[in-house]
Amino acid sequence: MAISRRPAAAGSNLPGLLNRPTGSGLLSWFTTIDHKRLGILYVLSGFFFLAVGTIESSLIRLQLIAPNMKLLSPDLYNQMFTAHGVTMVFLAIMPMGIGFANYLVPLQIGARDLAFPRLNAFGYWVYLFGGLLFLTSWFLGGAPDVGWFAYSPLTSLSNNPGHGTDFYMVALFIGGIGTLVTAMNIIVTIVNMRAPGMTFMRMPIFVWMVFVTMFLVIFAFPPLTIALFQVIMDRSFGTHFYDPAFGGLPILWQHLFWIFGHPEVYIIVLPAFGAISEIIPTFSRKPLFGYPVMVLSGIFIGFMGFAVWAHHMFTTGLGAIANTAFSLTTVIIGIPTGAKIFNWLATMVGGKIRFTTAMLFAIAFLITFTMGGVTGIMLALPPFTAQATDSYFVVAHFHYVMGGGALLAFFGGIYYWFPKVTGKMLSESLGKIIFFLVAGGLHLIFLPQHFAGLLGMPRRTQTYFAGYGLEIWNSLSTIGVFVAIIGALLFAFDFFRSLKNGKPAGNDPWDARTLEWSISSPPPVHDFDHTPISTGVDAFWLSKHPEFDHTDEAEREELKKLAAEIDDHGIHVPGQSWWPFISAAMMFVGGYAVIYHNWTLGVICLLMIVMSTFAWAFEGIGGKHVHPEGSH
Amino acid sequence: MAAPSNTNTLPSGGVLTPMGYRSTRLPDPKMLMWIFLASDCMFFGSLIGTYLVYRGRSLTGPYPQDVFDIPLTTVSSFVLLMSSVLMVIALYYLRNNNIGRFRLATLGVCVFGSIFLGFQVFEFTHFVHLGLTPQQNLFGTTFFVLTGTHGVHVTVGVFWLLGILVSTYFRPMTAKDEAYFDVAALYWHFVDIVWIVIFTVVYLIEFV
Numbered sequence: 001m002a003i004s005r006r007p008a009a010a011g012s013n014l015p016g017l018l019n020r021p022t023g024s025g026l027l028s029w030f031t032t033i034d035h036k037r038l039g040i041l042y043v044l045s046g047f048f049f050l051a052v053g054t055i056e057s058s059l060i061r062l063q064l065i066a067p068n069m070k071l072l073s074p075d076l077y078n079q080m081f082t083a084h085g086v087t088m089v090f091l092a093i094m095p096m097g098i099g100f101a102n103y104l105v106p107l108q109i110g111a112r113d114l115a116f117p118r119l120n121a122f123g124y125w126v127y128l129f130g131g132l133l134f135l136t137s138w139f140l141g142g143a144p145d146v147g148w149f150a151y152s153p154l155t156s157l158s159n160n161p162g163h164g165t166d167f168y169m170v171a172l173f174i175g176g177i178g179t180l181v182t183a184m185n186i187i188v189t190i191v192n193m194r195a196p197g198m199t200f201m202r203m204p205i206f207v208w209m210v211f212v213t214m215f216l217v218i219f220a221f222p223p224l225t226i227a228l229f230q231v232i233m234d235r236s237f238g239t240h241f242y243d244p245a246f247g248g249l250p251i252l253w254q255h256l257f258w259i260f261g262h263p264e265v266y267i268i269v270l271p272a273f274g275a276i277s278e279i280i281p282t283f284s285r286k287p288l289f290g291y292p293v294m295v296l297s298g299i300f301i302g303f304m305g306f307a308v309w310a311h312h313m314f315t316t317g318l319g320a321i322a323n324t325a326f327s328l329t330t331v332i333i334g335i336p337t338g339a340k341i342f343n344w345l346a347t348m349v350g351g352k353i354r355f356t357t358a359m360l361f362a363i364a365f366l367i368t369f370t371m372g373g374v375t376g377i378m379l380a381l382p383p384f385t386a387q388a389t390d391s392y393f394v395v396a397h398f399h400y401v402m403g404g405g406a407l408l409a410f411f412g413g414i415y416y417w418f419p420k421v422t423g424k425m426l427s428e429s430l431g432k433i434i435f436f437l438v439a440g441g442l443h444l445i446f447l448p449q450h451f452a453g454l455l456g457m458p459r460r461t462q463t464y465f466a467g468y469g470l471e472i473w474n475s476l477s478t479i480g481v482f483v484a485i486i487g488a489l490l491f492a493f494d495f496f497r498s499l500k501n502g503k504p505a506g507n508d509p510w511d512a513r514t515l516e517w518s519i520s521s522p523p524p525v526h527d528f529d530h531t532p533i534s535t536g537v538d539a540f541w542l543s544k545h546p547e548f549d550h551t552d553e554a555e556r557e558e559l560k561k562l563a564a565e566i567d568d569h570g571i572h573v574p575g576q577s578w579w580p581f582i583s584a585a586m587m588f589v590g591g592y593a594v595i596y597h598n599w600t601l602g603v604i605c606l607l608m609i610v611m612s613t614f615a616w617a618f619e620g621i622g623g624k625h626v627h628p629e630g631s632h
Numbered sequence: 633m634a635a636p637s638n639t640n641t642l643p644s645g646g647v648l649t650p651m652g653y654r655s656t657r658l659p660d661p662k663m664l665m666w667i668f669l670a671s672d673c674m675f676f677g678s679l680i681g682t683y684l685v686y687r688g689r690s691l692t693g694p695y696p697q698d699v700f701d702i703p704l705t706t707v708s709s710f711v712l713l714m715s716s717v718l719m720v721i722a723l724y725y726l727r728n729n730n731i732g733r734f735r736l737a738t739l740g741v742c743v744f745g746s747i748f749l750g751f752q753v754f755e756f757t758h759f760v761h762l763g764l765t766p767q768q769n770l771f772g773t774t775f776f777v778l779t780g781t782h783g784v785h786v787t788v789g790v791f792w793l794l795g796i797l798v799s800t801y802f803r804p805m806t807a808k809d810e811a812y813f814d815v816a817a818l819y820w821h822f823v824d825i826v827w828i829v830i831f832t833v834v835y836l837i838e839f840v
Contacts, residue, residue, distance in 0.1 A: 185664070
């Protein structure tokens, strides 16, 4: 397509340091601020860490394949399950949700990028560097060995003199900053950059779920960040936040951690809900059943997510009243979740269902997540928790929700949106094999763990003895890991094969409903040639089938007029910048300075960050102004 | 950046800006700052919560009553509050295109902020001389981290405003710069309000 360019108004007379890069080679991936590229980077990084976390979990499962195995020493085993938890929760699954949001939110609301493209790049690089910092702990004296929840006083300097814990604290602190700024960015984008006509109750449900998620992030991450900061202070500067010898209360860490930790569950799973809510209507050829209820139940889940944290602490002796209150709130949160499940089922009822791979993953998500929800209701009852706590029953429960639930939904999402992102189809026939291997494998891993847990097998313990009836469940579970891994490897194979040789997808291969399908695959840099308008939840569907569009004719005309007027002004396409990458890299180096108490280096990094911030603020206007062909 | 008149009747009430169509009238940077401040409430909430949970749990002295000097901190609090008044004046002159007075008032905000920080440095050294260090007891630990975090916020604000101030000498202020100054003002007022909470919850409460 022909793009007429108008040179940027200012910038050319600035010092070289402040001119924006304009390259397009491999290097441009480091300077890119395009939400689509960053979304791709998020998801690919998520897959990288998913592979790392899977290697860690396979080693754990190999150690547990039979009683009294000696593959991993108890110390190494502690490091392994800690690194597995942190990697999967913070570095693999959550970033995948954020990556989907990054790519899809602007496309679904008819925007051309996030509100703050450079901040978006900064968020990604900070996350990646936080993750890499954490990963390097393996090569620098051992990973943290305190569990992904890092309970105090396990983390005190006297109990844990190695650097592993410092890596945990500093890496999550840095990564948390990235997640926070991205969340703020996405909230502004959703509020302020919706296409003409797209009121809040016309937003696609995925956007709604991301919206709620990002509010959870901005309120849930600060308590964690402060708690991490307190432990860093304790370990580096000898303060006494969590030092019982000085009157400190280790339980305070648990409160701060779980005030973050429970919303984190919804931060992971709400984008998954959103993806499912797009896939099921498309492949049932019906609008989503009960859209307002879906929206409100998502908001309700978000609110209640902050009122249930102490159910992670039933056995810490909070007392009968606190336990009862938190048990009640936890049971209540099952209501909106149940409403969602029934709405998804009702969407399918009477629909013309196509069992594509994406749809199969969505259905598997429904079943798996419901099973995880049922054990969740069991664990919401303090008497039951008193029996099952710290056993494999709990492990099975949250893996059904996070691994079996959210991960299956994201697989479905990838099968659904891969054609849009790459312009190529993934193989459907191979996809069904992959589906059965991955979904079946996950159930084979985690279903037996319920029974091992009810038989009394404790979690976070390096081995178990023969003769307690645990052997069969553990062997089955370990076999499941390898079934799932075969599925994942096949998926990786098909992923790269389809990138090169996949069938061309066309703009709208699924006959889908939302705005991202109205543009070419992959989308152009500026996303939309013409400003889209929205006259309903399924804006693109309504434009394909005007007979279902019951909006006022006058309103539609006015929206079209406004869209044309917006098109007249052309499109500002964001450029590139080095500063997000540089400031994130400085935080990475600064992280090592904090871990190894090298304060000279720390001060240098701080000064560099300050310098980058000012350079960022004063660099020239980037990007270009385009007038796509066909507009006025 | 005025809204075209025909957008008023739209369901989403949007505006057309140089950066494209916006569905609300609140500028992006200002909305970002509001959301950041909401998040920052949780940061300070966690720190103040920790302070309150640990209040009265120190096993050794010095205790709050031994070190606090209310008249002194009242003076520094007053200076910080007056910086907010100057900020309002700076915004007034910015909107009335009086760049000279705008610079003067902004400089005043930075000076008052720095005076507050000077008081804080003096107070910290004084406390250390009295034997209260972050390592001494839980009061020292929680006090220094809470007020220190607030001090970092003030420092960031001073540098931010100085950056804007210096930049006005090198390039004309655009509508975008004005919007960003508005955002900085929002931040500055918030940091002041947090200090009112800290002054009450940490200092005054010890003497009721």
